[in-house]
Amino acid sequence: MKRTFSWISLVAGMALGAALMLAGLAQAGRLAPAPKPEVLVTLAQTLEAEHRRVDLLLKQKDVAGAIAALEQLRTIEWPDRADAGDAAIVLRHDVYGRLLRLRLDHPTVDPKTPDALAAVAGEGLGPDYKAITTNAFTARLVGLRGEISEKQGRDDAALTAYEEALDMNRALLQQALAGAAP
Amino acid sequence: MTTARGPALSDLSARTLRSRQVVTFRSILLLFAAALPLAGCAKKSAHEPSAPEAATRPDDIDRIEQELASREAQLRAIGIARPAPLEARAPASEAAEVAGAGGGGDAAEAPRRDQEKSAAADMAPTQAAPASASGGPSPRRTSYCETICDLSASICQLQDHICGLAPRHPDEPRYQAACERAAVDCQLSTEACHACR
Numbered sequence: 084m085k086r087t088f089s090w091i092s093l094v095a096g097m098a099l100g101a102a103l104m105l106a107g108l109a110q111a112g113r114l115a116p117a118p119k120p121e122v123l124v125t126l127a128q129t130l131e132a133e134h135r136r137v138d139l140l141l142k143q144k145d146v147a148g149a150i151a152a153l154e155q156l157r158t159i160e161w162p163d164r165a166d167a168g169d170a171a172i173v174l175r176h177d178v179y180g181r182l183l184r185l186r187l188d189h190p191t192v193d194p195k196t197p198d199a200l201a202a203v204a205g206e207g208l209g210p211d212y213k214a215i216t217t218n219a220f221t222a223r224l225v226g227l228r229g230e231i232s233e234k235q236g237r238d239d240a241a242l243t244a245y246e247e248a249l250d251m252n253r254a255l256l257q258q259a260l261a262g263a264a265p
Numbered sequence: 266m267t268t269a270r271g272p273a274l275s276d277l278s279a280r281t282l283r284s285r286q287v288v289t290f291r292s293i294l295l296l297f298a299a300a301l302p303l304a305g306c307a308k309k310s311a312h313e314p315s316a317p318e319a320a321t322r323p324d325d326i327d328r329i330e331q332e333l334a335s336r337e338a339q340l341r342a343i344g345i346a347r348p349a350p351l352e353a354r355a356p357a358s359e360a361a362e363v364a365g366a367g368g369g370g371d372a373a374e375a376p377r378r379d380q381e382k383s384a385a386a387d388m389a390p391t392q393a394a395p396a397s398a399s400g401g402p403s404p405r406r407t408s409y410c411e412t413i414c415d416l417s418a419s420i421c422q423l424q425d426h427i428c429g430l431a432p433r434h435p436d437e438p439r440y441q442a443a444c445e446r447a448a449v450d451c452q453l454s455t456e457a458c459h460a461c462r
Binding site (some may be wrong): 253 | 291423454
């Protein structure tokens with residue numbers, strides 16, 4: 084009886100230890116929640132093809148076609164963090180950033196109001212963009228939101244967005260410089 | 266991505282610069298995400314010595330792993346940590362070993378690491394990219410410098426935006442302070458870019 088009890092204690096202790104370790108690693112950001120990697124791979128492959136198509140359209144000076152292609156991507160069902168991890172959010176930020184860059188650079192093509200562009204920026208960033216690891220795509224989209232705020236006449240919001248994007252880029256630069264050059 | 270970066274970033278048009286840097290980051294991210302299944306195959310093959318020789322092809326696996334390690338390092342340099350699909354798919358014991366070891370394995374199979382760790386430091390010495398035949402900088406150093414200079418370009422663009430707002434708000438210290446801070450950031454990042462070249 085005593086022997087059985089110690090085995091149960093040992094197994095319970097190991098399970099608790101493993102759970103605590105995983106929780107600690109997750110909290111430390113060392114485990115990215117991506118339980119469905121195939122979703123991320125499929126998304127990346129789809130987007131790569133679409134980005135190539137947009138590249139081709141832009142090469143042909145078809146800005147309207149490129150914008151339409153990127154607008155089409157807005158309609159897809161984007162996987163969330165729980166399914167595809169942070170990378171899926173980053174890929175979304177890339178698509179929306181490219182779309183908004185084109186719209187800001189070509190305001191006469193399928194024109195949209197600043198308020199409409201601000202809505203697109205908010206949609207692209209999503210509610211959890213601050214929760215993901217700092218990256219160049221998110222920084223760019225935040226900076227674009229600043230440009231849109233400026234067009235809306237909201238200078239305070241624009242400055243806030245610019246500063247946020249600047250903080251991200253500064254962190255990325257420090258991170259890159261932290262290691263010796265290869 | 267072959268555009269030569271001169272000493273004056275302002276010589277490049279903002280649109281060209283934006284397009285170039287984003288294409289760099291995007292290609293790295295998409296390549297890495299699309300290569301995840303390859304990593305899985307490479308890992309499996311490397312861990313199954315009983316597989317037929319023709320199916321294993323160690324040279325290919327080494328090449329793929331080296332490529333993945335390089336892409337992973339580039340991703341980390343721009344702040345995109347590698348997702349953890351491999352750990353999620355690995356057997357529980359293996360996942361625990363990988364997570365607990367904190368990066369004891371090779372670079373291609375290393376778990377997601379702390380952001381503080383540099384891309385260069387994460388590279389195993391045995392996987393150092395060879396210098397080019399002409400004796401010039403290695404591709405990895407070129408990529409490193411592109412990352413630094415692209416980030417510098419982004420910072421300086423933001424400085425332009427921020428300092429463009431300041432004259433409209435002469436009585437608001439926040440705008441002036443932000444402009445000054447952004448100018449310092451731009452200067453320092455530009456120096457880092459030039460030093461890398």
